[in-house]
Amino acid sequence: MAIESHTDPLTTEIAVEQAHVDLVYARLGEASRSAEQVASAGRSLFRSDRGSYVREEDGTGLYERDVFAFQAAKRLAVLDAEHEGLVFGRLDRTDGEVRYVGRIGVRDDDYEPLVIDWRAPAAEPFYRATPTQPMDVVRRRVLRCQGDRVVGIEDDLLDSEHADGELVVIGEGALMAALSRARGHQMRDIVATIQGEQDEAIRAPYQGFTLISGGPGTGKTVVGLHRAAYLLYSNRRRFESGGVLVVGPSTVFLHYIERVLPSLGEESVTLRSMGSVPSDVLPVTGERPDDPPTAAVKGSLRMLPVLKRLVTEPLVGHPLELRVVVQGQVLVLPSATLTSIRRDVLAHHKLNAGREAAEKALLNALWRSRPSEVDMERDEFDELVTGLASFAMFGHAWWPTLSATAALRRLADPALARRLSAGVLSASDAGLLSAGLTDLEERGPTVADVALLDELVHVLGPVPPEPAETETSLFLDADSEYSEILTTADRLATPKEVDPFDLPHRTYAHVLIDEAQDVTPMQWRMLRRRGASASWTIVGDPAQSSWPDAAETDRALREIIANAPVRRFRMSTNYRSPAEVFDLASQVVVKAYPDADLPTAVRSTGVEPLLVVGQDLAVDVVEQVRALLGEVAGTVGVICPPSRRDAVEAHLSAAGLEGSERIAVVTSTESKGLEYDGVLVVTPDDVVAEAPGGVRSLYVALTRPTQRLVTLDLGSPGRWRPEPQA
Numbered sequence: 001m002a003i004e005s006h007t008d009p010l011t012t013e014i015a016v017e018q019a020h021v022d023l024v025y026a027r028l029g030e031a032s033r034s035a036e037q038v039a040s041a042g043r044s045l046f047r048s049d050r051g052s053y054v055r056e057e058d059g060t061g062l063y064e065r066d067v068f069a070f071q072a073a074k075r076l077a078v079l080d081a082e083h084e085g086l087v088f089g090r091l092d093r094t095d096g097e098v099r100y101v102g103r104i105g106v107r108d109d110d111y112e113p114l115v116i117d118w119r120a121p122a123a124e125p126f127y128r129a130t131p132t133q134p135m136d137v138v139r140r141r142v143l144r145c146q147g148d149r150v151v152g153i154e155d156d157l158l159d160s161e162h163a164d165g166e167l168v169v170i171g172e173g174a175l176m177a178a179l180s181r182a183r184g185h186q187m188r189d190i191v192a193t194i195q196g197e198q199d200e201a202i203r204a205p206y207q208g209f210t211l212i213s214g215g216p217g218t219g220k221t222v223v224g225l226h227r228a229a230y231l232l233y234s235n236r237r238r239f240e241s242g243g244v245l246v247v248g249p250s251t252v253f254l255h256y257i258e259r260v261l262p263s264l265g266e267e268s269v270t271l272r273s274m275g276s277v278p279s280d281v282l283p284v285t286g287e288r289p290d291d292p293p294t295a296a297v298k299g300s301l302r303m304l305p306v307l308k309r310l311v312t313e314p315l316v317g318h319p320l321e322l323r324v325v326v327q328g329q330v331l332v333l334p335s336a337t338l339t340s341i342r343r344d345v346l347a348h349h350k351l352n353a354g355r356e357a358a359e360k361a362l363l364n365a366l367w368r369s370r371p372s373e374v375d376m377e378r379d380e381f382d383e384l385v386t387g388l389a390s391f392a393m394f395g396h397a398w399w400p401t402l403s404a405t406a407a408l409r410r411l412a413d414p415a416l417a418r419r420l421s422a423g424v425l426s427a428s429d430a431g432l433l434s435a436g437l438t439d440l441e442e443r444g445p446t447v448a449d450v451a452l453l454d455e456l457v458h459v460l461g462p463v464p465p466e467p468a469e470t471e472t473s474l475f476l477d478a479d480s481e482y483s484e485i486l487t488t489a490d491r492l493a494t495p496k497e498v499d500p501f502d503l504p505h506r507t508y509a510h511v512l513i514d515e516a517q518d519v520t521p522m523q524w525r526m527l528r529r530r531g532a533s534a535s536w537t538i539v540g541d542p543a544q545s546s547w548p549d550a551a552e553t554d555r556a557l558r559e560i561i562a563n564a565p566v567r568r569f570r571m572s573t574n575y576r577s578p579a580e581v582f583d584l585a586s587q588v589v590v591k592a593y594p595d596a597d598l599p600t601a602v603r604s605t606g607v608e609p610l611l612v613v614g615q616d617l618a619v620d621v622v623e624q625v626r627a628l629l630g631e632v633a634g635t636v637g638v639i640c641p642p643s644r645r646d647a648v649e650a651h652l653s654a655a656g657l658e659g660s661e662r663i664a665v666v667t668s669t670e671s672k673g674l675e676y677d678g679v680l681v682v683t684p685d686d687v688v689a690e691a692p693g694g695v696r697s698l699y700v701a702l703t704r705p706t707q708r709l710v711t712l713d714l715g716s717p718g719r720w721r722p723e724p725q726a
């Protein structure tokens with residue numbers, strides 16, 4: 001297409017790029033139309049009229065010619081209009097070649113690339129080339145599109161020696177332009193502006209463990225997500241069939257990141273919050289937090305022996321002896337024999353899978369204890385005893401099938417919790433544990449309970465599926481407190497194809513954990529079950545941790561890694577916080593954690609954080625939020641200590657501000673991983689006092705803004721401030 005000549009170079013360049021973008025969309029339009037034809041042609045091609053198959057080469061030819069168009073059309077279907085353009089980059093190379101880079105690869109009719117997929121090796125220079133190492137690139141150009149329209153251009157001249165006189169260079173750099181844009185409530189992909197050190201982590205080989213660390217705002221989350229997309233591209237067969245699991249701290253966080261992968265054309269990734277990881281084995285999920293001391297007990301590996309003791313602990317009211325009558329003779333197994341049988345069977349079987357073995361062991365013991373008056377063969381004896389109602393009822397009461405929830409609920413009993421945790425938990429920790437489980441039935445599990453439940457599923461074994469027709473319980477009422485216990489009739493009706501050793505966890509080929517610094521040791525065990533033979537990407541920053549015992553969680557992670565290869569990447573640049581804001585935040589964190597990994601903030605707004613001392617929460621919160629709404633174009637986060645959250649919401653609501661889509665009221669824990677253009681941190685001293693991570697939690701809050709930070713102390717300047725205030 002001929003391009004009109006304009007005096008304004010930007011308009012001319014946009015028109016040049018628009019022509020290419022139009023070509024790509026036209027080609028994709030054709031691909032979409034032919035995609036269905038290709039599919040049906042493919043279906044019929046392999047079948048001739050005679051019902052035999054055509055030669056494989058012919059089929060392969062068709063496949064090769066059209067598969068890219070089919071795939072491209074399929075991927076295009078998942079890219080909706082909100083993303084920032086299918087084609088976003090262009091490389092002008094020293095040899096005169098021009099390469100376009102986009103979210104997916106598209107070829108023309110002659111199989112020549114119109115756009116290269118950003119993950120392809122040929123696109124690497126787009127992310128790695130620098131003026132010192134231009135990688136044969138003269139000019140890197142980022143195209144900013146809205147839908148299929150090119151609306152802006154940002155260039156980097158990488159090799160001025162090879163630039164001919166005609167080469168136009170526009171703009172001040174795509175990165176700064178992207179970083180200054182207002183934020184919404186969902187994360188954007190960074191595919192057009194991935195930086196060199198980020199690209200290395202994204203394209204690292206998949207094997208073993210890839211650990212990505214770095215301070216706040218360094219792009220760890222977004223890099224992790226692009227890595228998931230990269231792995232799917234470079235090893236699609238392995239990862240699409242094996243599955244990729246992405247785990248984040250909460251559903252709010254998942255909602256925040258959920259558009260990134262679809263915007264890159266990837267939909268085949270499972271996103272889970274920490275409280276919903278075991279949805280494969282549990283009918284419940286957990287979103288509620290525990291208070292920090294209780295969460296610390298529930299998350300610790302000290303819970304392991306407690307849970308083990310819990311599953312071997314007989315139920316309240318279990319029979320103390322087994323008594324059956326055979327040929328008029330009373331046969332008795334006393335309590336000590338029962339205890340020893342129980343111990344032996346549990347040494348080799350999970351509780352929910354041990355019933356048959358337990359029954360056999362009972363029969364053996366009864367056979368051995370029979371008096372000489374019992375005169376029958378062993379087979380006959382077994383048949384007779386197993387047919388006795390008293391034996392069946394005993395079996396059910398003594399060896400019930402137990403669900404994880406029913407088991408955990410028992411620890412809400414303070415006396416039992418104390419007894420089972422003797423020597424492992426202090427009396428006060430045992431008290432926290434039982435108090436922290438009293439709500440389990442009514443309100444469902446907390447996030448920390450979910451890892452305990454998963455552990456229990458592991459220790460107990462899966463509950464065999466319910467029989468198709470529920471038969472009347474042998475001796476438990478329908479509304480009995482042990483409603484999850486299956487009856488003997490249930491057990492007998494249970495199909496034998498349930499393999500007790502076939503654990504029901506869904507496993508994945510790759511597991512990506514974000515905010516890994518907050519993963520408790522019990523949660524690491526839960527995650528490991530989903531990635532027993534997976535490769536892993538683990539993303540985190542210890543300085544933002546909420547977990548009190550960093551050494552314990554480190555040990556748990558080391559155990560998972562074991563001898564697998566480990567690759568480490570450190571992100572060194574903070575792309576989120578303005579330098580003025582990050583300066584304050586880093587002074588706060590290093591006071592308490594001198595080893596915090598502090599990145600360099602790349603952007604400066606010239607606006608210092610505003611440290612307000614107010615007198616009245618209601619008046620000051622409303623005033624500061626109003627001011628922030630006026631100063632920034634996007635979102636405003638009000639980060640509160642949990643104790644003030646309701647009051648803050650009420651004050652904003654009374655002022656008519658609550659309904660605003662731009663405002664979010666959150667605690668520092670909830671704000672993990674998120675960002676807002678303007679942030680008001682309410683009473684920072686209370687954030688430190690109430691949040692699990694103390695100063696680290698305040699550090700999280702102070703590093704959320706992309707533009708403006710305001711803090712509100714009441715009465716006098718807070719103790720959290722880096723410099724004592726006059």
Ligand SMILES: Nc1ncnc2c1ncn2[C@@H]1O[C@H](COP(=O)(O)OP(=O)(O)OP(=O)(O)O)[C@@H](O)[C@H]1O
Nearest residue numbers: 190193194195216217218219220221222575576673
């Ligand atoms: N290369 C980049 N181009 C454009 N924006 C970027 C780039 N890298 C990071 N960002 C932006 O910086 C912000 C911070 O990124 P991200 O949330 O991934 O950081 P993080 O290291 O996970 O932060 P935290 O540890 O504080 O949660 C996001 O808005 C992200 O889009």
